[in-house]
Amino acid sequence: SQQGEEDPQALSIQEGENATMNCSYKTSINNLQWYRQNSGRGLVHLILIRSNEREKHSGRLRVTLDTSKKSSSLLITASRAADTASYFCATDDSGAGSYQLTFGKGTKLSVIP
């Protein structure tokens, strides 16, 4: 399977609830990034966490990284209807020395007003 796989594939929550999405990857990485995509078009960068970091916050977003388990989670607190989108994690492959960002298939989040 590919680098950077998100789970769940789809998530539906009520406005105000927290949403948690997970990402697993296979290789050693330099950093992991989360992106958001609305309506299947351009992606917007949300947050980047380096391999030597364990947790990072940005507004209502909280990202954790566990390099021993090769996994990351994205938590969106106090969700809003406007958070409805697909969320992707993206990783590099430090072992391959590649600058490719490899994206997973994403988690489709629906926030119900």
Added chain:
Amino acid sequence: GAGVSQSPSNKVTEKGKDVELRCDPISGHTALYWYRQRLGQGLEFLIYFQGNSAPDKSGLPSDRFSAERTGESVSTLTIQRTQQEDSAVYLCASSLVLGWNTEAFFGQGTRLTVV
């Protein structure tokens, strides 16, 4: 410009025709990437450029696909003899430098439909 610009926004073409997709990166961004996204899927890496270095073409799916970039400016992705399986959104991104710790800025994509 203020962001990454892609054109056309939508393209419908007949099977067997050639298409050319354009990407204008953010001014000053030395790295440029092309990705393909099929409906409901993740992003599939195609190619990236870094300044005047040789591009990494390892993601191009066949020899029908090619891309060019002049210096640190516009890039074009060309698909020859299009097939129905080429239908997808083609996304371009640029970043300030080519590296593992810089964010990529994406355009809105070109939705290609091959009929």
